[in-house]
Amino acid sequence: MKYKIFLLFIFSILYQIVFTQTIIPTDTVCIQGENGYSVSAPQSNSTYTWGLNQSGGTILPTSRNDSIRIRWNDDPGIDTLWVFETNSGGCSSNKGILRIVKRPLPSVSLPKERLCSGDTLFGNPVGEAPFTVYYTFNGNKKDQKQLPDYPFITGTESGTYILDSISDKYCTGYPSGITQAVILPPLPGLTIETLFPGDSLFIGDTLICIARTPGANSTLHWTAKGDHILSDIPGSIHQIYVIWKQEGVYPLTVLEMNQEGCQGEIARKMIKIFSKNNPKEPNPEPDEKLYIPNIISPNTDGINEVFHIKGINNESYHLSIYNRWGQLVYEGNPYSNDWKGTDKKGHRLSPGVYYYILHHIDTDKIHKGTLHLFR
Structure with missing residues (x-):
């Protein structure tokens, strides 16, 4: 920006100079x-002398001394630019004065190099509003105006953001600190599955739940409302025991958090807890024609060698066996009363407690329970 300084000479009969300036x-x-x-x-025959009181910049001469350029230094503050004229007769004017306010350059930075979906990318810039931030997203140039008090963008799209520059009311500056960040993709949704006994149970019964599809390195935070006992199953962050002490309907929730500190959507399941004196039971009675044992001992003594369910005959039943960490270790579809305590590859499973889910394919009826494997 170029400013003009007006100098006016009024000549008296003694040829004394009186200077005023606009x-x-x-x-x-x-x-x-x-x-x-x-x-x-x-004036063509005059010379002009320029100066800065606080030396806040360097005066660069031009081809004519009635104009200058100034390159300002790094220090913000107040300075005074002055100029006076000397005519061919050696008479000088008063100084023309211009007050200079030196503004700092605006700046902005990213909070960290890896951000979660939905995080604020940048905000709280230094400078004088309004602001405009210029940035590159996945190779495309973009800009963000003041919204409403300072610029910000919420990282709803995964990709790479690079800060280029920022302008405020007076100046254009450049980012400081972290200038590039990656927005991580959102976490996949979780689901809660009740392995045993189901979404409805009696007071004092143990509910075994598992979270499906969490990330490999995620941490899960479980919450169960009501008067309850909640504990993680040893060796597993994806599975819990819950025991409720009072009748009611209670939400069971789980929140996933990955190593970057990003949170996923909260998964929720409502659990009904009944009193044993309540005639309405949480699950229908098992079919009377089925007898499902709770012990299997494949040790070649001829007793309980296979998991034999009386009553299934040739009907279409799907059997799933899970270990105490909620991992599927065996699946029979249809099940033919032939499981001998082995995994899906035929390897012998360790003794312990397992959980079964028996699903009637035609009627969609489900039976769940625990099974003790002895050797």
């Missing part, structure tokens, strides 16, 4: 920038 009283500049100044209607 000048823009204040100019706002940016540190590290460069601005031009000139005298309006300069």
Whole structure:
């Protein structure tokens, strides 16, 4: 920006000079920038002398001394630019004065290099509002205006953000600190599955739940409302025991958090707890024709060698066996009363407690329970 300084000479009969000036009283500049100044209607036979009181910049001469350029240094603050004229007769004017306000450059930075979906990318810039932030997202140039008090973007799209520059009311500056960040993709949704006995149970019964599809390195935070006992199953962050002490309907929730501290959506399941004195039971009675044992001992003694369910005959039943960590270790579809305590590859399973889910394919009826494997 170029400012003109007006100088006026009034000659008396003694040829004494009286100087008055008309000048823009204040100019706002940016540190590290460069601005031009000139005298309006300069006299061809006069010379002009320029100066800065606080030496806040370097005066760069031009081809004519009635104009200059100033390259400002790095220090914000107040300075005073002055100029006076000397005519061919050696007479000098008073100083023309311009007040200079040197503004710092605005800046903005990213909070960290890896951000979660939905995080604020940048905000709280340094400078004088309104702001505009210029950035690159996945190779495409973009800009963000003031919204509403300072610029910000919520990272709803995964990808790479690079800060380029920022402008405020007066100046254009550049990012400081972290200038590039990656927005991580959102976590996949979780589901809660009740392995045993189901979504409805009696007071004092143990509910075994598992969270499906969590990330490999995620941490799960379980919450069960009501008067209850909740504990993780040893060796597993994906599975819990819950025992409720009072009748009612209670929400069971789980929140996933990955190693970056990103949170997923909260999964929720409502659990009904009945009193044993309540005639309405949580699950229908098992079919009377089925007898499901709770012990299997494949040790070649001829007793309980296979998991034999009386009553299934040739009907279409799907059997799933899970270990105490909720991992599927065996599946029979249809099941033919032939499980001998082995996994899906035929390897012998360790003794312990397992959980079964028996699903009638035609009627969609489900039976769940625990099974003890002995050797």
